[in-house]
Amino acid sequence: MTNTERTSVLITGGNKGLGLEAARRLGELGWTIFLGSRDEDRGRAAAGKLAAGGANVVLVPLDVTSDESVAAAERLVREHTDRLDVLINNAGAPGRASRPRRRRPRRSTRSTTPTCTGRSGSRTPSCRCCGPRSIRGS
Ligand SMILES: NC(=O)c1ccc[n+]([C@@H]2O[C@H](COP(=O)([O-])OP(=O)(O)OC[C@H]3O[C@@H](n4cnc5c(N)ncnc54)[C@H](OP(=O)(O)O)[C@@H]3O)[C@@H](O)[C@H]2O)c1
Incomplete structure (x- = not known):
């Protein structure tokens, strides 16, 4: 059985990849x-x-997509320890980076229409206040 004093x-x-690097660093911590x-x-x-x-x-042979493999992995871990402190579920594919x-x-x-100043002579045709008016009844 593995030393239970260790994490x-x-x-x-x-x-x-990242899993191996995590293992390396945590291994260094004991x-x-x-x-x-x-x-x-x-x-191996x-x-x-x-x-x-x-x-x-x-070493724990483990394919996370197989229930059988997960069960076998659990059995193997139990042979070494009765307590597992941390699970890093890292297995996966990084996928493709896309731009x-x-x-x-x-x-x-911004409007390209000149601003209406309201002064006579500066009337703008698309302006709400002085735009085209009907010439009814003239
Ligand atoms: N690298 C990044 O920038 C990045 C960004 C975001 C997220 N991640 C995630 O971080 C994790 C590790 O990334 P990484 O860059 O280190 O990837 P990696 O170098 O491709 O390593 C992935 C590891 O997962 C294993 N794996 C894949 N499918 C598995 C399965 N069904 N059962 C057991 N193991 C399996 C691979 O085993 P084999 O050697 O047998 O293929 C390999 O050991 C992935 O889950 C990834 O999605 C990575």
Whole structure:
């Protein structure tokens, strides 16, 4: 059984990327690392590197999309400890970064119509106050 004085963490997808880096850093802090990896060979290689750096690491074959695999992983963790302190559910795909869509420049809302000053002689045809008037009854 693993030393229960240590904080323990299970990291899914821990064989590379952010998961592996988290494992490395927490291993440096003295945590017990349960290193989840869906591919056993990749997991073994990663666990080997962590162990070489002094981490206390246990490889846990784990594909998070398989209930069977999750159940087997749980059994394996229980063989080592009766207490798991932290779960880092990191497994996943980073996805593709996409550029934000370029926004079309907004059409100016400023009127091009000259401002009505209300003074005679400066009447503007589209102005509400002095626009075209009906010439009824003239
Ligand atoms: N990197 C970013 O900028 C970024 C940004 C936002 C969110 N994230 C999230 O952070 C997490 C890690 O990202 P990352 O960049 O380190 O990705 P990564 O380098 O591709 O690593 C992903 C890890 O998840 C594992 N994995 C994938 N599907 C799995 C499954 N069904 N069961 C178990 N393990 C599985 C991979 O295993 P294999 O080696 O077998 O493929 C790998 O170990 C992902 O969940 C990602 O969505 C990342």
